[in-house]
Amino acid sequence: MRITRILGLDPSYTETGYAVINFTDLKVIEAGSIRTKPTSTEWERLSAIHDALRSIVLAHELSFAAIETPFVGKNPLTAIKLAPFRLPFRRNSDSPVRPCPG
Numbered sequence: 001m002r003i004t005r006i007l008g009l010d011p012s013y014t015e016t017g018y019a020v021i022n023f024t025d026l027k028v029i030e031a032g033s034i035r036t037k038p039t040s041t042e043w044e045r046l047s048a049i050h051d052a053l054r055s056i057v058l059a060h061e062l063s064f065a066a067i068e069t070p071f072v073g074k075n076p077l078t079a080i081k082l083a084p085f086r087l088p089f090r091r092n093s094d095s096p097v098r099p100c101p102g
Helices: 042-060 077-089
Strands: 005-010 015-022 027-035 064-067
Touching: 005 042, 015 042, 027 042
Parallel strands: 005 064
Antiparallel strands: 005 015, 015 027
């Protein structure tokens, strides 16, 4: 499969950044952030982010995603909390989007 468009993600429960990039000419097609309510639980936030990303994936007919590796610094719990962001993009999932090769 030839990569033509890619979804780039900067995961966060409070504000997840994203960009849809045309891989052939490296132009940004769409970029923005998905904000969640601070009063929501982690799973409510994850669900809201999932729904928003699903709309983006379907609207742009995306097949691949690149997810920023979290910088944990002094708090290793950050990596644990952000782990669910990677689940829909794992190789064996039923998601239409796959991790970028390489």
